[in-house]
Amino acid sequence: MRSDASDHWELLKLKNCSASIKYSKLRAKERRGKERELIDGIAVLEQQLYTAESPEIRSQRKATQCELLSYYSYKLRGTIIRSRGRWVEEGEKNRKYFLNLEKRNKSLNSMHKLQSGDGHFLSDNNDILLEIKHEYKTLYSSSECFPNTFFNELPTQQVPVEDLASCDGQLSLENVLKPLPL
Numbered sequence: 001m002r003s004d005a006s007d008h009w010e011l012l013k014l015k016n017c018s019a020s021i022k023y024s025k026l027r028a029k030e031r032r033g034k035e036r037e038l039i040d041g042i043a044v045l046e047q048q049l050y051t052a053e054s055p056e057i058r059s060q061r062k063a064t065q066c067e068l069l070s071y072y073s074y075k076l077r078g079t080i081i082r083s084r085g086r087w088v089e090e091g092e093k094n095r096k097y098f099l100n101l102e103k104r105n106k107s108l109n110s111m112h113k114l115q116s117g118d119g120h121f122l123s124d125n126n127d128i129l130l131e132i133k134h135e136y137k138t139l140y141s142s143s144e145c146f147p148n149t150f151f152n153e154l155p156t157q158q159v160p161v162e163d164l165a166s167c168d169g170q171l172s173l174e175n176v177l178k179p180l181p182l
Contacts, residue, residue: 031071038068 045061048054079099114128115121117135122128159167 031074035068035071038064038071042068 041064048057116131
């Protein structure tokens with residue numbers, strides 16, 4: 001019964017993760033398309049301004065540039081969140097700072113050295129990945145498991161005979177509330 005619930009929970013987490021990734025990829029693709037559309041629109045408006053000066057084309061170009069600028073600030077906020085900057089104020093640090101901070105945090109979260117099962121130290125990324133793969137493969141490989149012997153060896157406590165009568169009766173509100181601190 002317990003493994004069914006945990007299997008169901010793991011399956012639910014897997015489905016949620018895959019749906020989230022699929023949704024995020026779709027949204028990112030839409031945003032990249034919108035960015036390309038805005039850049040192309042600005043180029044077309046610049047060309048129109050070059051051929052014929054017009055205040056309405058100029059205002060359209062300004063609006064499109066503002067929209068593109070808001071898109072870039074959205075991308076910058078994502079970079080700031082991924083870099084886990086401790087403080088952020090509008091205009092305080094430029095984008096390069098947060099990109100470098102994100103890169104530094106990523107390098108701090110990766111393994112640079114690993115001791116293998118036979119005692120050797122590995123520093124090559126591919127060797128580290130192969131060793132981790134081997135460890136997880138041996139960890140999760142199916143081995144003979146006897147859960148019944150485990151449960152049979154557990155010490156069991158039995159209810160004393162004098163308390164059996166109180167266990168078979170009706171449950172009262174007083175019995176439920178007595179152990180609770182109120």
